[in-house]
Amino acid sequence: MKPPPFDFVCPKTVGEVISLLEKHQSDAKLIAGGQSLMPLLNMRLARPDILIDLSKVADLDYIKEADGGLTIGAMTCQRTVERSELVKSRQPLLHEATRFIAHPQIRNRGTIGGSLAHADPAAVYPAVAVALDAKLEVAGPKGKRSVEAADFFVSYLTTVLEPNEMITEVRLPGLPARTGCSFIEVSRRHGDYALTGIASTVTLQNGGQCSAARIVLFGVGATPVRARKAEQVMVGQKPGEKLIGQAAEKANEDIEEPLSDIHASAEYRRHLAQVLTRRGLAVACERAAAG
């Protein structure tokens, strides 16, 4: 199918984008890489009167060091993230996870901002953003505001963004020393959206005890889910097979209502959440111990 007719504008600055959003409100849609929006238009699940193309907006495509962490412009494509040595060395979880997004052709177009704004509960970047304690810089008519990734996702394909706002930047704080990360997902074929996945980080003290753990499950609810009960099992303890098994048993306790659809039942997703938590934590702990 072809999309319904729409007007198309190519603003050059964030200010122009915001003015256009103000003018057209919910009749307008931003388009970044188009990898999620175009299918929605073609299936006529979205019918905006006007598309605001972000590809010509200046200064939204970069990866920079800042305050010991990284800042990434919203229009940075997933392939650039995947290939960045800075991301690989500073944020190995983001690097590792990006290769699970679809295929290179899609990653060449799809952007980090688009992926976060789209807020698919089975997508990679929302879970990674929560696991890495990211902050999303949002521009709107009243200026800029910063939103914690943990507060950004509201429900299926729904975020706290107002119709006249856009993401401009993703800020990732630096990882503490002796932090290990891991990303694992189960999908039917490589490149498909995950049935269930986990993004996790574990930080160890010099004595080997776990000082912090972040375990984020995705594909199991309307938003990425922080498995806090499982995290609590880890913190203060020396990780080992038994402890990791105990944490995995708690993985489901923060999941309210797993999805049940043609791809997988809720029961299977709950089972995966436990299995992946065990595997993910084992890898993250091993990497943390290796320094």
Ligand code: FAD
């Ligand atoms: P677009 O499609 O252009 O926009 C998506 C939405 O975000 C739109 O509503 C748009 O208005 C809004 N938007 C875009 N940029 C901004 C911004 N800066 N501020 C506010 N709103 C904005 N993703 C995965 O994570 N895992 C997968 O396995 C996966 N598999 C895929 C397989 C296929 C076949 C396809 C086509 C896509 C797949 N994707 C997957 C999605 C892909 O990662 C998309 O690139 C991503 O979801 C959207 O990014 P985009 O830049 O293309 O955004």
